Amino acid sequence: MDVLDGFKTVQREGWSHFAPMAALTTVPAARLVRYAGVQPADRVLDVACGTGVVAITAARIGAHVIGLDLTPSLLSIARDNAALAGVTIEFREGDCETLPFEDASFDVVVSQYGHIFAPRPAVATAEMLRVLKRGGTLAFSTWPPELFVGRLFTLVSRYASPPPTGVEHPSLWGDPAVVRDRLGAAVTDLRFDRDTMVIPSLSPQHSRDATERTAGPVVALIQQLREQDPRSLDAFRREYEALTAEYWTENTMRQGYLLTRATKA
Ligand SMILES: C[S@@+](CC[C@H](N)C(=O)[O-])C[C@H]1O[C@@H](n2cnc3c(N)ncnc32)[C@H](O)[C@@H]1O
Structure with a gap:
């Protein structure tokens, strides 16, 4: 198997536990749909749609939506969610590095x-822009490297086995300078904003426990440490809780995120 295929297989397995977290991504989904300016009758693609929170929000205002994700078990929940919400959405298994759609x-x-x-x-960016019409809108939510989730990614990378060569750090997408560079002359009207995900959480330990069970890269790391290095698992958990405590107050975690919007040139 190609190393990147192997990497994606691990991702798929890690993300298959994500469904409970969708309760938390539901509110920012509405923010993103509004930020993207989705209009009734627009043709919308939700890339890496998970259980369909963004796709369903867009479909409920009348857009024609396709949701694509790497993880089939999440797509099955997405289909149930769409049926429950009374909207018709096509959910497809796929990889955002090879989108199965025509240009524009x-x-x-x-x-x-x-x-x-x-x-x-670079591959995912080229694909997302390829399937977008000229004058169409690209919009996404990402994690800045200097805020909680970005710092958590960095902590995870310190304990995890190194990824294959060429795999870039996900939180670079949270740095406006990097995003500007990646989108380059392919877009105009590039704009950034910030918002905060507000998450009920009984203690920093509860927050850690929930993430360990659901967030793909953390699920994969916990499994790796349990099997190979239980002492490091304790150290990781201590560091995780110390990091969480910086963002936890009054039974609430506050996770800042970056919104990006641009028009295809
Ligand atoms: C944090 S979840 C977000 C899910 C959803 N967008 C939400 O806001 O609830 C990340 C998602 O990315 C998907 N994913 C990871 N790598 C992918 C890839 N190469 N192509 C498509 N989806 C991918 C995972 O399966 C997972 O559903």
């Missing part, structure tokens, strides 16, 4: 904390 198929391409996990940002 969509008015809007969105991704919430999703395309950042594609190992090669």
Whole structure:
């Protein structure tokens, strides 16, 4: 198997536990759909759609939506969610590095904390722009490296086995200078904003426990440390809780994120 295929297989397994976290990504999904300016009858692609929170929000305002994700078990939940919400959405299993759509198929391409996990940002960016119509909107939510989730990614990288060569760090998508460089002359009207995910959490330990069970890269790391290095697992957990404590107050975690929007030139 190609090393990147192997990397994606591990990602798929890690993300298959993500469904409970979708309760937390539901509110920012509405923020992203509004930020992207989705209009009724727009053709919208939700890249790395997970359980469909962004896709369903867009479909509920009348857009024609396709959701694509690497992880089939999440897509199955997404289909149930769409049926429950009474909207029709096509959910497809796929990889954002090889989107199975014609050029210029969509008015809007969105991704919430999703395309950042594609190992090669240049490939995912080219694909998302390829399937977008000229004048269409690209919008996504990402994690700045200097805020909680970005710092957590860095902590995870210190304990995890190194990724294959060429795999870039997901939180680089949270740095406006990097995003500007990656989108380059392919877009105009590039704009950035910030918002905060507010998460009920009984203690920093509860926050750690929930993330360990659900967030792909952390799920994979915990499994690796349990099998290979239980002492490091304790050290990782101590560092995790110390980091969490910086963002935890009054039974609430505050996770700042970056919104990006641009028009395809
Ligand atoms: C943090 S979850 C976000 C899910 C959803 N967008 C939300 O906001 O709830 C990350 C998602 O990225 C998906 N993913 C990771 N790598 C991918 C890839 N190369 N192509 C498509 N989806 C991918 C995972 O399966 C997972 O559903």
